[in-house]
Amino acid sequence: MRKIKYKKGRKVQPSVLEYTGIHKQIKTEMQLFVYDAEELTEFKEVSRTQFEKCIAPGKVNWLNIHGLNDIELVKSVGDYLKVDNFMLSDILNTTKRTKLDEYHDILFFNIKSLLPVENSDTISVEQISFLLKNGILVSFQEKRSDFFTHIRERIRTHSGIVRDKKADYLLYLLLDAVMENFYITIENEEDRVEEIINLSKASTQPEILEQIEKHRDNFNFLKRSIIPLRDSLYSIKSMKDDNVFNAIEHENYSFFSRLHQKCLELLEQIEYDMDSLDSASNFFFSTQNHKMNEVMKTLTVVSVFFMPLTFIVGIYGMNFDHMPELHWPYGYFMILGLMFLLLLGMIYYFKKKKWY
Template sequence: MRKIKYKKGRKVQPSFFDYTGSHKSVDTEMQLFVYDTHDLTECEQIQVNDIEKNIDLTKVNWLNIHGLNDVEVIKSVGNYLKVDNFMLGDILNTTKRTKLEEYHEILFFNIKSLLPIENSDNISVEQISFILKNGILVSFQEKRSDFFTHLRERIRTHSGIVREKKADYLLYLLLDAIMENFYITIENEEDRVEALIDESKTSTNPAILEQIEKHRDNFNFLKRSIIPLRDSLYSIKSMKDDVVFNAIETSNYTFFIRLHQKSLELLEQIEYDLTSLDSASNFYFSTQSHKMNEVMKTLTVVSVFFMPLTFIVGVYGMNFDNMPELHWEYGYFIILGCMLLLLVAMIVYFKKRKWY
């Protein structure tokens, strides 16, 4: 289970910024898209000083930032948009839970993007944050990834309606792309769990139970990541009737409601998968118990077979002078034959009663 580690010596102040993520070797780079239905301007490796002169407030402006190590760049972007310090702190602090905030005509949204790690049972976690203000959408990614590659191509090739919509619709598309990663992660976990369940039916290796618990932790982590996302998407509904905040067009609220429905579907699927894991654990213990019962049953039957034989041996092992059978010429062979017949009779009787 992933836990938030508290740094005892850290001083949390409004003016103090520190990137807390694990991608500290990633350089900060910026990419700017400025577009409308007719025109598109794409700026690669844009510098902070060039942002203001390239942004056109009559069009949609998407500034995508990879890498959060250069705190000064993040602060400069925040100063240009007049973003409060606590929002910048939440962008750099990757231990924060998913949340949505509306403040001073700014819509702030951060979300955890989860993807499976190849050849591993662990899950890769990246925090992605968004700031929406006055037709400008800024996305903050911890590292360069291909989450939004298809959206860039749609913008470049004028596919779909993305070039006809405003920045809030682009925010919807970006969030939807990130939520697709949840489906990929859950599907990967389900494939591994299905193979694990099949293995538990033929093997009693204790490592299977450890793997079941590992995947249960993964599903619980997914659940913990999606629940605040569900709550944040639900809170967007309350903005629909807000006459003060208009960063999202009324006609586009439907798209965010769809995202909320997706989050509910994801949670329902996770609950089902957790139930399947519980069933797998119960099946494993039941199999172990059944095999133990079979072993005990076999040992009990063998013990019962030899119990009367042991009694006979014990009787003739007593040192009494007047035991009549002691002086029979063929007494030894007769007793062995009787013991053998008794054993065969018990085996046949147990077999007919289906006791083994």
């Protein structure tokens, strides 16, 4: 699993633009949607020198970029929007945590998209960044994915209110689509945790504990990714209260409040799932202890059965000359019978006391 290194991330100077992700072989591509309530224009392939001419003032312009290897293209977009280098550096530096920045008339949002890896216990991570300014929304993805396919179809078919709203509502839809991946990831983790819990009730193999700890790490990783997103969404409320930043329309703040509420729900669910893992871990150790106690109990009972028999054998193994039982014709069989009756009596007594 490629973890987000919040404290030990690679240090990149803001003046030096360098992509630090793992998708270094992916070709950078741009798509542009220009629309309003009456008209839609879609540009499936836009070059670095063409996108400025395609942007239409007064309409919603969604520029989506796949791949971050073309630094000059990213820089040209930043120059067009007059974005400072520190924002562009945060877009290219994938070790940064989720954050929200408000700088003059630009809103910058950086989020981590998490999805489970098929047939694996690991989680894949992709950084997605957004720039919002004057009806222009730019989204930066490390690679091509289908996160926003349904949103594109809604724009094409004029479904819902997306064509009637401005770019801030589109930003809400994109963020909501990314957050859906958290639900998918948590649901996948919960299914695997349920399997582990059922397995822990039927087996006491040490591998079960390893799986429990692995999924506990995954939930902690999810929690670390959602908490800064929750804080960023909450900070949008302060923008509403300040009434200074105009990139988000006043009536659309409620949509971002819904995203903040979703973050709280996700964190509550993660806490519940981690409690379930703790219960599974405690049950595993309890089962181990119970099994060990049963083994010790069995060994103790067996040793108690043979202690008096060993005592009798020890007495008659001392080889004294004046032991009268040594000269009895049936002394050997009498002692064996006494030992057998003593053993049966102890078994009956222990059974009656329910000691085994």
